[in-house]
Amino acid sequence: MAAQIVVHLENDPPHYEPGDVMVAQVEWQLPAPPDYLQVALVWFTRGKGNTDHRVVERLRIDGPLESAGSKRLGIQLPVSPWSFSGRLISLLWAIEVTAYPSRTRTRCPFVMAPNREEIRLV
Amino acid sequence: MVDSPGKSTCLPRSPADNPFATDGIDSLPAVLIHAEWSQLWERLDRLGGRACIIGPEGSGKSTILRAMACQAAHRGYRVWQGRCRCGRLRPAWGNGTFTANDALFLDSVEQLSPRMWRLCQKWASCAGLAVVTCHQPCAWPVLYRTETSPDLLARLFELLAEPVDARLHAINCRLWHKYSGNLRLVFREWYERWSEGHPAARFLQRKTAR
Numbered sequence: 535m536a537a538q539i540v541v542h543l544e545n546d547p548p549h550y551e552p553g554d555v556m557v558a559q560v561e562w563q564l565p566a567p568p569d570y571l572q573v574a575l576v577w578f579t580r581g582k583g584n585t586d587h588r589v590v591e592r593l594r595i596d597g598p599l600e601s602a603g604s605k606r607l608g609i610q611l612p613v614s615p616w617s618f619s620g621r622l623i624s625l626l627w628a629i630e631v632t633a634y635p636s637r638t639r640t641r642c643p644f645v646m647a648p649n650r651e652e653i654r655l656v
Numbered sequence: 657m658v659d660s661p662g663k664s665t666c667l668p669r670s671p672a673d674n675p676f677a678t679d680g681i682d683s684l685p686a687v688l689i690h691a692e693w694s695q696l697w698e699r700l701d702r703l704g705g706r707a708c709i710i711g712p713e714g715s716g717k718s719t720i721l722r723a724m725a726c727q728a729a730h731r732g733y734r735v736w737q738g739r740c741r742c743g744r745l746r747p748a749w750g751n752g753t754f755t756a757n758d759a760l761f762l763d764s765v766e767q768l769s770p771r772m773w774r775l776c777q778k779w780a781s782c783a784g785l786a787v788v789t790c791h792q793p794c795a796w797p798v799l800y801r802t803e804t805s806p807d808l809l810a811r812l813f814e815l816l817a818e819p820v821d822a823r824l825h826a827i828n829c830r831l832w833h834k835y836s837g838n839l840r841l842v843f844r845e846w847y848e849r850w851s852e853g854h855p856a857a858r859f860l861q862r863k864t865a866r
Contacts, residue, residue: 581671582847585678607661621851
């Protein structure tokens, strides 16, 4: 069985205002029960040149856990930085979920900016 | 000027979707040409655990050094990685008291000052392993000479972007010659081409399963 972790965000499309409370459903199906799952709220840059990556908050889904299961989480988003794309880099937000000890991991990107729209720097 | 996404066809394409963004390039695997990893480690043993990787810019020296550092960690060594810039070593390695259990991996030692290079050689004499990269042969024996080829470029390109066809391979071959085998510069040009919506790059997408 292929290891799988899926994150469903309540907003569709997954766009949020700064400071919103995000509701996320984490579902996992793993070959063996994980000790715990770590949920990280992160932002990172992607594009040309050096990249940045910051973990804003870490949560744990603690055991005892079954090899397959789900958990609903409410996550308070900060007020900055906002999602944007310029010519050289984009700043992206994501929820990253990692199962331990297998380190099976998934990343679920979302947008966080005023009016729920990524800022474009032209 | 601030605008909203998806409302104008004149907007540049998002760096987040660029197949040739730095995170993709950095995640490319280290590929040895005409050698196996086991042969590299055997050779390092024969050289007394101190050697250098040499090659021109953009030929994969740093990538191979990082891969060796990762493999050294799996072999039980305590790994120290550093990059040399403007005469200094980053991050700093403190007082440099190393033992046979330590493995040192230093990138771009040609950028060290003579004093710092002497210090690093002193540290290396205490460590179990020490591998450095430089553009030209240094005081240490050569472990591996990096090189690239159009075939290697084609393999790496297919790890970054899709769909890839014969026309793209032909363009890659031209770019490889244009930049004298410097793959970093080739991918930088692809980054710009994709960003500007160049006809050859317009339909390329980031490979999802990397």
